[in-house]
Amino acid sequence: MGGWRTADSLPDDIRLDLALLGVPTWRTSISTTGAGETPAAIRAALRRYSGGIMADRGVRDRPGSIDDLTIADFGDVTEPDGEEGEARARKASAAASLRSRVVVALGGDNSLTVPVALGAWGERMPAAGLITLDAHYDLRDGVSNGSPVRRLIEAGLDGRRIVQIGIADFANSREYAERALDHGITVVHRDELHRRPMDDVFAEALEIAGSAGGPIHVDLDVDVCDRSVAPGCPASVPGGISAWELRQAARAAGADPRVRSVDLAEVDATADVADGRTVRLAALCVLEVAAGVLVRPDGTR
Template structure:
């Protein structure tokens, strides 16, 4: 091996600019007692999806997409060099959906208990993972407010199919892990939900903002209103980002693609704005199926959202 010219270990023969650091290089394996500003964990569950989904492959795809970006923010004039402590992925049972949701809850309970980091990134998986993650988060950190970016309410009943990716927020409300007044849904899309679930959201006191509201009220005003309301009512704020809030042109790798959604710039600016708030401590990113994505477009937006969150936490 030593006599073979130009040979590097497998996976290492990539171009490296000595002056450029990539975001993926910030990923650092977590070990006991290690502390940091940011932590990441994969929740690779997608079998509860109503439609076919390979979202269980997304955590690794998003990690890989981090290699597409440098750590330097020219807009802030700072390098984002805080390590991201990577806890790895929670192990799933090949067949047991309810068992896997219990595993996610138990695993996230243990992970939050480490108090290893100040801010958390949870990579799904489909949106069913948010039930387990938010439930564990609320039990550890106290009363939680949730800002959900989504085309769908995800308030379906569990009688017609069990605990699917369409039910996480219904289950959280019924479990009293969150209250409706502390849940804001942004980006709800026309012709994508049933009247019964829109009515249920209103009955529970959920703040619902459609794509039309984003156009006429503006994202800036919506976020200012909801953050101002939540900061007086909750101990911590959790962001749940369903990537199908984006128009199909920006997120072709979502199982539930459709027209009339948000553009990526609006979403990424929103993530930056919410991350600046001191009570915002966590974000999950869900509903990416890398097996149907085009040139990793959707995973790249997800990776960019993580950087935007980090950028927001670097604003003094």
């Protein structure tokens, strides 16, 4: 897969099923990162895979293929960090969203979540919702990869329509846990996922995030995964979720028409192990979102 046509090579009136957008943020990262190199690495990894989908995974009653979708690559936002860079990223996200059913943004560190979500939400932002799969609350002060959720709340997002899945022990301060509580954020702790399947948790998250009828952004911070499957994420820890659970969430996001945008964050392609497992997982999440779009109950597929 991959090697999709560029957006500017297609007529403007063609409605895309999925728009791919690189947002290589890295300059405000709390830890040293080469995450700015990751969009290119994910695109390269996508070429390892086919578009075929197994029927027994519930995509259709017969084998399906991502090749049935209209997908276009909008390229990378130039220097997306900082005030001017965020403005460019927000504009690019808005443009991609207007032409597609779902935007998949390739980060970059987690600071990309702010402009990508705001761009995709547009004027419907007051009714929007957010779902994060992340080991961290991302409610820090300041502007960094640790602050996107707080910044979106300050921009007007209602905390009662935020669901955070996979929050880990020993990775967050008590202060941020209290902030989440104060804002009315629904938190699904990592431990709870041992007792509840991801598909049930994500279905509930969609209802909460979409309760006002607005668009939903899904932030897939790959450091929510166990470090054995995501060694290229600087903040991943032993005991995180499985690669399969992350892929389940990505497909469920793609399948729901309320989800207008998805980002993949916190993968440092320059820190990955020799077999490239972290970048490959991120690439598979792109394909899982696309597989979900194949069965969206909106009359389009």
